[in-house]
Amino acid sequence: MTFDVETAYAELRLQFGERVRRNELLGRHCTFGVGGPADIWVSLDSQESLLSLVTICSQQRWPLMITGNGTNVLYADAGVRGVVARVALNQYQIEDNGDGTALLVTGAGISWPKILSDLVPRGWGGLEFGPGIPGTLGGGVISNAGVHGHDLGEVLAWVDIVDARACQERPVAPSVVRYQHAELDLAYRHSRFRAQRRVQFDEQGDPIAAARQLIEPAEIVMQLGVHLHRAEPAELRKAIDEHKQYRKRTQPPQQSAGSVFKNPPGDYSGRLIEAVGMKGMVIGGAQISEKHANFIVNVGGASAADVAALIKEAHLKVYERFDIDLELEVELRGEWKVLKT
Known part of the structure; x- marks a missing residue:
């Protein structure tokens, strides 16, 4: 093009x-x-x-x-x-059902911490498990973001998307489509939008970004509806504080993108990466965190190539030793070339 x-x-x-x-x-x-x-x-x-x-x-x-x-x-x-x-669609409204429940209708660009800071004083619960999730609610739909045994799918009612699939082939306007909860194919770190974004690894172990489309992604999360329920603000604040303290104890403070790989069934990616001796490994300005091996952190002046090289090594070593093909949570976007290390 x-x-x-x-x-x-x-x-x-x-x-x-x-x-x-x-x-x-x-x-x-x-x-x-x-x-x-x-x-x-x-x-x-x-x-x-x-x-x-x-x-x-x-x-x-x-x-x-x-x-x-x-x-x-x-x-x-x-x-x-x-x-x-x-x-950056941050507008929202709360539709009170009058029975102790409500529907939060919000733009996809609102951040989890921001919406919590508004909901908690009003006594609305439902999202208090995610104060440490730094992304937007719209982004949370893509990966069905979750932590502490909960995920967004538990409270998600529906999603409005900009459907640009027809735009890929011809110059037409997009449409707006609403998907109800049952149509979203929600599972652990997965939704109907996730499969098209998955990064593959080639025979040499290099991560390969998904092929570029004209409009990417072809289905753009624009707005979502979230179920809320009445709760005491003090109890919500207590739960949020506990989650924040847990995050502080277990996750590195440096710049990162959170968990690099999904946990495979019955195991933990961090344990597997640590077991192959990669915890603390450094390439350039990037490091596999010494605090949690499923985090890659920028310890100063890292390049994207540094991070990708660590992703390659961790994936290769775990596959060679345990025959487990770790799935990448992080998306590779932009002008990538085949990596050589």
Whole structure:
């Protein structure tokens, strides 16, 4: 696909104004703190702006990558060609059912800590298990984010998505589709949106990013409904404090993207990586955490290639010793080339 950056930038500035920037370093927008520039960066704060941008990119055949808070993303050192847009839809409302329950209707861009800070004083429970989950609720849908034996799927009612699948082949406007809970295929760290994003490993053990589409992802989480219930604010705060303390005890403080690999059935990725002697291993500015082996941390000046090299080594060694093919939780996005170590 061809992409004239200057033409696209000029047209998008007319439409979205100061929210459009050139050569934005993606390391500023992911928790690893690594990644090269996006040709064009746009921040979207409304459903209308999201639909408008997808429509423009579909009609102009401009490559578009949608992102959230970047908490489980590893951007390539070479960055991303085309347009990268952050979904920052933070508006929400609480629909009180009058029977001690309510429905939270929220934009996909709201962060877990932010919504908790608003819900707890009002005495609404349902999401208090996730104060340590740094991402957005929309991102949480993709991986069915969870911790402490709970996950978002337990309280998720429905999801509205921007369906851009038809846009991949022809210049048409996207549609908006609502998926009910039963249609989301929710499981441990999985949803109907996850399979298309899974990173594969080649015969040499190199992680290979999924093939780039014109509009990526083709189904964009825009809004979601979450079941809430009445609870005492003091009890909610107590549960949140306990979860925060557990996170502080068990997870490293340095920049990371959380758990790197999914836990395989009946085991833990951290235990397996530690068992093959990789805990504390350093490549460049990246390290397999000494506190938890299923975390890769930026100990200073790491590159995306450093992180990816550790991913490769951990995956290879666990597979060679235990015959377990660990599944990557982190998404590789951007201009990746085959890694050689």
